Amino acid sequence: MGSNWNKSDGYYVEVGDRENILFPPRCIVCDKNVDGSYIKIQGNPVGYYGAWKWQFGLNPKIKVPAHIKCGHKLKRNILFRNLLLFFLAAIILIIGIYFDWNRWQIIGLILVVLILPLYWQEKNAPAFEFRLEDKIYEFRFLNKEYAREFAGLNGVSIKE
Ligand SMILES: [Zn+2]
Numbered sequence: 001m002g003s004n005w006n007k008s009d010g011y012y013v014e015v016g017d018r019e020n021i022l023f024p025p026r027c028i029v030c031d032k033n034v035d036g037s038y039i040k041i042q043g044n045p046v047g048y049y050g051a052w053k054w055q056f057g058l059n060p061k062i063k064v065p066a067h068i069k070c071g072h073k074l075k076r077n078i079l080f081r082n083l084l085l086f087f088l089a090a091i092i093l094i095i096g097i098y099f100d101w102n103r104w105q106i107i108g109l110i111l112v113v114l115i116l117p118l119y120w121q122e123k124n125a126p127a128f129e130f131r132l133e134d135k136i137y138e139f140r141f142l143n144k145e146y147a148r149e150f151a152g153l154n155g156v157s158i159k160e
Contacts (some may be wrong), residue, residue, distance in 0.1 A: 010125060010140045011147035012159040017135035021062060022153040024146060027052060028128045029070035033141055039065045039071030044082065044131040060132045077126040084120060088113050 015021055027034045040061045046056040054058050066074065092113060096106045130139045141147035144158075151157050 009121075011140065013139045013147055013151045013154075013156060014159060015137045015139065016136065017132065017156050021137065024033050024063050024148075024149040024153065025065060026146070027066045027070050028064050028146070029066055031146060032067075032097055034065045037067055037071075039066045039068070039075065040064075041075065041078070041128070041130065043137075044078070044129055046131050046133045049087075050147045054082065057139055062142075064128065070118065071095055073127055074119050074128060077124060077131065081117065081120060081124070081126065082128050088116065130143075 007098075009133050025034065026032060026037050027037075042054065042057060044059045045051045045059065045060040052061070065072075092106060092109055095101070095109065101109070125142060127142045128140065130137055139147075139150070141150065
Protein backbone atom coordinates (compact mmCIF):
# COMPACT_ATOMS: atom_id res chain seq x y z
CA MET A 1 0.00 0.00 0.00
CA GLY A 2 1.84 3.04 -1.26
CA SER A 3 0.79 6.59 -1.94
CA ASN A 4 -2.07 5.32 -4.10
CA TRP A 5 -4.05 4.61 -0.98
CA ASN A 6 -6.02 7.50 0.33
CA LYS A 7 -7.23 6.51 3.79
CA SER A 8 -9.36 9.58 4.38
CA ASP A 9 -12.05 9.35 1.74
CA GLY A 10 -11.02 7.73 -1.50
CA TYR A 11 -11.71 8.33 -5.15
CA TYR A 12 -15.14 8.57 -6.69
CA VAL A 13 -16.12 7.31 -10.13
CA GLU A 14 -19.61 7.68 -11.62
CA VAL A 15 -20.93 5.29 -14.24
CA GLY A 16 -24.36 5.36 -15.87
CA ASP A 17 -26.68 2.40 -15.21
CA ARG A 18 -25.66 -0.38 -17.57
CA GLU A 19 -25.56 -4.15 -17.88
CA ASN A 20 -21.89 -4.90 -17.42
CA ILE A 21 -19.59 -2.73 -15.40
CA LEU A 22 -15.96 -3.65 -15.97
CA PHE A 23 -13.39 -4.02 -13.20
CA PRO A 24 -9.62 -4.46 -13.43
CA PRO A 25 -8.77 -8.19 -12.97
CA ARG A 26 -7.38 -7.62 -9.49
CA CYS A 27 -8.74 -7.93 -5.97
CA ILE A 28 -10.60 -4.78 -4.99
CA VAL A 29 -9.28 -5.10 -1.43
CA CYS A 30 -5.64 -6.22 -1.65
CA ASP A 31 -4.92 -5.28 -5.29
CA LYS A 32 -3.39 -8.72 -6.07
CA ASN A 33 -4.46 -10.94 -8.94
CA VAL A 34 -7.66 -12.93 -8.55
CA ASP A 35 -8.40 -16.12 -10.46
CA GLY A 36 -11.93 -15.36 -11.46
CA SER A 37 -12.91 -15.08 -7.80
CA TYR A 38 -15.55 -12.47 -7.03
CA ILE A 39 -17.99 -11.32 -4.38
CA LYS A 40 -21.37 -9.66 -4.56
CA ILE A 41 -21.57 -6.27 -2.93
CA GLN A 42 -24.85 -4.58 -2.14
CA GLY A 43 -25.23 -0.87 -2.82
CA ASN A 44 -25.41 1.49 0.14
CA PRO A 45 -28.77 2.86 1.29
CA VAL A 46 -30.17 5.72 -0.76
CA GLY A 47 -33.21 7.82 0.05
CA TYR A 48 -36.06 7.42 2.50
CA TYR A 49 -36.64 3.68 2.12
CA GLY A 50 -32.99 2.92 1.43
CA ALA A 51 -32.20 1.72 4.94
CA TRP A 52 -35.06 -0.80 4.89
CA LYS A 53 -34.15 -2.10 1.47
CA TRP A 54 -30.54 -2.39 2.54
CA GLN A 55 -31.43 -4.32 5.71
CA PHE A 56 -33.36 -6.89 3.69
CA GLY A 57 -30.69 -7.10 1.01
CA LEU A 58 -32.93 -5.56 -1.63
CA ASN A 59 -30.54 -2.90 -2.88
CA PRO A 60 -28.84 -3.48 -6.24
CA LYS A 61 -25.87 -5.85 -6.09
CA ILE A 62 -22.86 -6.04 -8.35
CA LYS A 63 -20.09 -8.60 -8.82
CA VAL A 64 -16.69 -7.32 -7.82
CA PRO A 65 -13.37 -9.16 -8.28
CA ALA A 66 -12.02 -10.12 -4.87
CA HIS A 67 -10.54 -13.03 -2.95
CA ILE A 68 -13.19 -14.71 -0.82
CA LYS A 69 -11.37 -13.76 2.38
CA CYS A 70 -10.83 -10.15 1.28
CA GLY A 71 -14.46 -9.99 0.16
CA HIS A 72 -15.77 -11.08 3.54
CA LYS A 73 -13.60 -8.54 5.25
CA LEU A 74 -14.92 -5.81 2.97
CA LYS A 75 -18.54 -6.82 3.53
CA ARG A 76 -18.08 -6.87 7.30
CA ASN A 77 -16.48 -3.46 7.08
CA ILE A 78 -19.39 -1.95 5.12
CA LEU A 79 -21.96 -3.73 7.30
CA PHE A 80 -20.46 -2.46 10.53
CA ARG A 81 -20.23 1.13 9.30
CA ASN A 82 -23.84 1.13 8.05
CA LEU A 83 -25.16 -0.44 11.26
CA LEU A 84 -23.29 2.18 13.24
CA LEU A 85 -25.05 4.88 11.20
CA PHE A 86 -28.50 3.30 11.74
CA PHE A 87 -27.84 2.88 15.42
CA LEU A 88 -26.91 6.54 15.79
CA ALA A 89 -29.89 7.64 13.69
CA ALA A 90 -32.20 5.60 15.93
CA ILE A 91 -30.70 7.13 19.09
CA ILE A 92 -31.18 10.64 17.70
CA LEU A 93 -34.79 9.86 16.79
CA ILE A 94 -35.57 8.41 20.22
CA ILE A 95 -33.95 11.30 22.09
CA GLY A 96 -35.67 13.81 19.81
CA ILE A 97 -39.11 12.28 20.37
CA TYR A 98 -38.64 11.56 24.07
CA PHE A 99 -37.51 15.05 24.99
CA ASP A 100 -39.72 16.66 22.38
CA TRP A 101 -36.78 18.51 20.90
CA ASN A 102 -37.18 21.08 18.19
CA ARG A 103 -35.51 20.83 14.81
CA TRP A 104 -32.43 22.86 15.75
CA GLN A 105 -31.73 20.83 18.84
CA ILE A 106 -31.96 17.65 16.79
CA ILE A 107 -29.70 19.05 14.07
CA GLY A 108 -27.20 20.00 16.77
CA LEU A 109 -27.28 16.48 18.17
CA ILE A 110 -26.85 14.99 14.69
CA LEU A 111 -23.73 17.11 14.14
CA VAL A 112 -22.22 16.01 17.45
CA VAL A 113 -23.09 12.35 16.96
CA LEU A 114 -21.92 12.29 13.33
CA ILE A 115 -18.36 12.81 14.49
CA LEU A 116 -18.26 9.12 15.46
CA PRO A 117 -18.95 7.57 12.04
CA LEU A 118 -16.83 10.22 10.34
CA TYR A 119 -13.94 9.37 12.61
CA TRP A 120 -14.53 5.67 12.02
CA GLN A 121 -14.65 6.17 8.25
CA GLU A 122 -11.38 8.07 8.43
CA LYS A 123 -9.67 5.12 10.13
CA ASN A 124 -11.47 2.13 8.60
CA ALA A 125 -12.99 3.28 5.31
CA PRO A 126 -13.99 0.22 3.26
CA ALA A 127 -11.70 -0.39 0.28
CA PHE A 128 -14.72 -0.15 -1.98
CA GLU A 129 -18.39 0.69 -1.84
CA PHE A 130 -21.05 2.00 -4.15
CA ARG A 131 -24.57 3.27 -4.44
CA LEU A 132 -27.05 3.53 -7.26
CA GLU A 133 -29.12 6.68 -7.41
CA ASP A 134 -31.19 7.97 -10.33
CA LYS A 135 -29.64 5.35 -12.61
CA ILE A 136 -26.12 6.58 -11.86
CA TYR A 137 -23.67 4.34 -10.03
CA GLU A 138 -21.33 6.11 -7.70
CA PHE A 139 -18.29 3.99 -6.84
CA ARG A 140 -15.77 4.83 -4.16
CA PHE A 141 -12.29 3.31 -4.20
CA LEU A 142 -9.48 3.72 -1.72
CA ASN A 143 -6.88 2.81 -4.31
CA LYS A 144 -6.36 5.64 -6.80
CA GLU A 145 -4.64 3.51 -9.42
CA TYR A 146 -7.45 0.96 -9.27
CA ALA A 147 -10.03 3.75 -9.53
CA ARG A 148 -8.26 5.24 -12.54
CA GLU A 149 -8.07 1.89 -14.30
CA PHE A 150 -11.71 1.16 -13.50
CA ALA A 151 -12.76 4.53 -14.88
CA GLY A 152 -10.75 3.93 -18.06
CA LEU A 153 -12.34 0.50 -18.61
CA ASN A 154 -15.79 2.05 -18.39
CA GLY A 155 -15.02 5.12 -20.49
CA VAL A 156 -15.33 7.68 -17.71
CA SER A 157 -12.91 9.49 -15.42
CA ILE A 158 -12.37 9.96 -11.68
CA LYS A 159 -14.52 12.68 -10.16
CA GLU A 160 -12.41 15.58 -8.96
ZN1 LIG B 1 -7.53 -9.90 -2.00
